Amino acid sequence: NLFVVYKPYSQNPRDYFVPDNELPPLVHSGFNPSFIATVSHEKGSGDTSEFEITYGRNMDVTHATRRTTHYGNSYLEGSRIHNAFVNRNYTVKYEVNWKTHEIKVKGHN
Numbered sequence: 001n002l003f004v005v006y007k008p009y010s011q012n013p014r015d016y017f018v019p020d021n022e023l024p025p026l027v028h029s030g031f032n033p034s035f036i037a038t039v040s041h042e043k044g045s046g047d048t049s050e051f052e053i054t055y056g057r058n059m060d061v062t063h064a065t066r067r068t069t070h071y072g073n074s075y076l077e078g079s080r081i082h083n084a085f086v087n088r089n090y091t092v093k094y095e096v097n098w099k100t101h102e103i104k105v106k107g108h109n
Contacts, residue, residue: 009074013064016076041098049096050106056089 003023007015041049061084065077093106 004076010066013066013076016064016066039096039103041096047097047099049098050093051096052091052093054089054091056087058083059085059088061085 003018004016005018010016037053039051061081063079063081066074067077068074090109092108095104095106096102097104
């Protein structure tokens, strides 16, 4: 598993998850392979443009509990609440400089 580590003697269920600083760089930075954008403009329409993108997501909640058998073996029991938080949206305003090909964040809510 990408996010789970084996620690048989840990008392804290959080210890069964890989620490954030050990996650792969793309995951740690919030990369989402399902999101990509292409930005273009009409020639002669100006040196800069502004636009807004609203990002939205639904979030699940995962609970993990460390269990122990009567033989002393430990295991992790998990449960998930699908769409525990929905429509967690925010809007970001961007400015594109067409001469330098730079995109800057102008603000967000």
